Amino acid sequence: MARKGFEKRIEHKIYLFETKRTLREFVLRIGSILLIALGGIFFGIGLIKQLAEQRTFDLLALFQEDKEIVKEFWRDVLDTFYVELPKIPFIVFIFCSIVFLLFVLFFVKNFVKIRNKMRSIISYWFHH
Amino acid sequence: MQSLSDKDVIDQIRQGKIDYFRYIVHRYSSRVRLYVSRRLYNKEEADDIVQESFIAFYKAIERIDPARPVFPYLMEIVKNEMKMFFRKSRNLEQLNENMFSDHKEQELIDVDIERFIQSIPPDQKKALSLVTEGFSYQEIAEKLKKPLNTIRTLIRRGKLAVQKQYRGEKRL
Numbered sequence: 001m002a003r004k005g006f007e008k009r010i011e012h013k014i015y016l017f018e019t020k021r022t023l024r025e026f027v028l029r030i031g032s033i034l035l036i037a038l039g040g041i042f043f044g045i046g047l048i049k050q051l052a053e054q055r056t057f058d059l060l061a062l063f064q065e066d067k068e069i070v071k072e073f074w075r076d077v078l079d080t081f082y083v084e085l086p087k088i089p090f091i092v093f094i095f096c097s098i099v100f101l102l103f104v105l106f107f108v109k110n111f112v113k114i115r116n117k118m119r120s121i122i123s124y125w126f127h128h
Numbered sequence: 129m130q131s132l133s134d135k136d137v138i139d140q141i142r143q144g145k146i147d148y149f150r151y152i153v154h155r156y157s158s159r160v161r162l163y164v165s166r167r168l169y170n171k172e173e174a175d176d177i178v179q180e181s182f183i184a185f186y187k188a189i190e191r192i193d194p195a196r197p198v199f200p201y202l203m204e205i206v207k208n209e210m211k212m213f214f215r216k217s218r219n220l221e222q223l224n225e226n227m228f229s230d231h232k233e234q235e236l237i238d239v240d241i242e243r244f245i246q247s248i249p250p251d252q253k254k255a256l257s258l259v260t261e262g263f264s265y266q267e268i269a270e271k272l273k274k275p276l277n278t279i280r281t282l283i284r285r286g287k288l289a290v291q292k293q294y295r296g297e298k299r300l
Binding site for chain 2: 003006007009010011013014015017018112113114115116117118119120121123124
């Protein structure tokens with residue numbers, strides 16, 4: 001009986017530790033994902049807006065032309081597109097997109113583990 | 129519970145099934161508790177160490193090699209926890225200015241100790257001289273540009289050396 005009580009105390013401490021750790025990670029990850037997503041959206045919209053104001057998207061109309069014309073002028077069009085592209089917002093947008101993708105991949109890869117952990121924690125606190 | 133190997137249990141815990149950890153606790157807590165309680169007479173402290181060891185083991189579970197047996201790894205953690213416990217509970221006595229303020233020191237007060245100071249090592253002589261001049265330990269530390277605890281040690285050793293000489297002379 002004493003042994004069972006002792007084992008239960010250890011179990012309680014483990015669940016306490018794991019709950020705090022999971023909550024902390026959850027808050028940090030969700031906060032980071034939201035920040036990255038918002039940053040990406042903000043810079044993405046700004047990028048598109050600027051390109052639209054500059055009428056840079058009109059350059060892409062080339063690709064609706066004949067194959068021969070596209071073949072001849074596609075490099076020039078892309079060069080011009082690159083020159084007109086606002087670099088910093090573009091880099092930030094790409095960075096945010098990559099990081100967001102990594103977060104999503106991490107979540108997908110660890111989905112089973114996260115689900116099991118949440119189930120264990122919720123089950124423990126609801127039954128004890 | 130007996131049918132699952134340690135490796136299977138560790139694998140399940142790594143999959144997020146925290147409840148499997150109770151298998152590890154159930155299997156090894158008695159042995160660990162026995163080991164610790166034979167070395168620590170206080171039951172509560174022994175139980176604390178065992179609990180902290182299992183928690184430390186749980187925290188390290190992602191890093192351990194599941195193919196290797198669990199018990200030796202767990203015992204390493206237990207031994208480290210015990211080492212830390214013994215280190216924390218060792219009483220480090222801070223040397224203070226009144227450490228030798230007992231009746232034996234009183235006999236030095238009325239005696240000219242200057243002649244006894246001459247034969248002690250120079251750094252102790254310097255420190256003790258400044259004490260007789262009325263400087264505090266902190267002031268002496270600043271004057272001699274040495275740490276406070278070093279000054280305390282020098283003065284203590286100087287006083288012991290002087291006392292030894294004085295008592296030696298008294299016997300004669």
